[in-house]
Amino acid sequence: MTQWGVRERHYFNLPNTKVICTMFHPPSNLLVVSFSTGVFGLWEMPQFTTLHTLSIPQEKISVVAISS
Numbered sequence: 452m453t454q455w456g457v458r459e460r461h462y463f464n465l466p467n468t469k470v471i472c473t474m475f476h477p478p479s480n481l482l483v484v485s486f487s488t489g490v491f492g493l494w495e496m497p498q499f500t501t502l503h504t505l506s507i508p509q510e511k512i513s514v515v516a517i518s519s
Contacts, residue, residue: 476517
């Protein structure tokens with residue numbers, strides 16, 4: 452049986468900002484997160500390494516997807 456636990460915690464530290472949507476792609480260990488400010492980013496897990504962030508304040512991203 453597999454036991455789950457929290458090994459580390461990481462925070463985005465973006466005041467007055469909410470997470471709108473997320474997508475995790477297990478084969479590549481990539482996490483995409485979209486925020487209420489129009490910022491979205493790409494992180495490599497489990498190290499939580501920022502690969503890219505971009506701001507599109509005129510449009511809020513409400514859905515993200517990663518294709519193979």
